[in-house]
Amino acid sequence: MRLHREGKTIMITTGLVLLALNLLAYFYLFSDNSTAITLLAIVSLILFLLVVQFFRIPTRPLTTGETQVIAPADGKVVVIEETVESEYFKDRRRQVSIFMSPLNVHVNRNPITGVVKYFKYFPGKYLVAWHPKSSTENERTTVVVQAASGTEILFRQIAGAVARRIIWYVKEGQPVKQGDEFGFIKFGSRVDLFLPLDAEIKVNIGDVTRGGVTVVAELPEKE
Missing domain, CATH: 1.10.287 (Helix Hairpins)
Known part of the structure; x- marks a missing residue:
């Protein structure tokens, strides 16, 4: 460690x-x-x-796989639903949200390998992280990474009532590697993932994830 x-x-x-x-x-x-x-x-x-x-x-063996989406953070799965992602995709996606308590490891890791196609930081409020409007009204960042297959995954750091500082290490056009750090959130919050509708979700509500290790979803192989 x-x-x-x-x-x-x-x-x-x-x-x-x-x-x-x-x-x-x-x-x-x-x-x-x-x-x-x-x-x-x-x-x-x-x-x-x-x-x-x-x-x-902590020192841990990281999971890697071209069709696997790996948990970007340690925490608990609090949301799994189909929803409209209105910032970038502007269509329906599968959302998986991971809540990070102050006791969790707070390193944020890239869920896939690819190139950063989009990045934006938003100042905002500090609603509790599980509040339905926290993903659109709280301080947050949005990152979209495109894999070699062309599939794009959006993930979002969201500040909460306790977390008051979001840190990121990525920018548009930057190649990123699955499992490497892309950011850090100080003192608790959540991370949202927006996946294609045909992604097979591998976690359930209440599951505890380990950043860089837990497989959140499996993407279909591109022919």
Whole structure:
């Protein structure tokens, strides 16, 4: 396991603030109360470990396959439905949404290999991530990758009530590889996938996904 570069500043700042607070308590606030000092130290350690675990990148064997769409994030499947994707495709698609809690790994990975055909960032609100309007009104990014077969997959990072910063590492025209990082969302949110109607969905509502590992859907082979 390693720690994500996006967490460097937050982890250092959190560590210094907690250290200063504990030193202040030890020498001034609770100098004559060993129980309070011990409790503060324990709480501070737990808080720091929670921040550190948020930025972890576990070592795991990634799944690859030309016809497989891999989960872009760790989390829980909260939506599987046929819907109209109105931003790019402007037609009916199969939507799969993965909710990411603050305890999940927050690296976002490319679900397929291909070329980025479309990218756009939208500022917006911070509704709770499971709110029906969060995918169209919250801060978000939209990425469309076209596979070598010509199939296009749209995936969308969506900020939530807790997540207040979306980070991306892709741009239009860039080739991307399945399983590589395309972004990061700080402190919980969700990722939506929009798939062709003939895609065979391999997950169910409530399933727990692992980014870069879980097969979300199987695409038909192109003749």
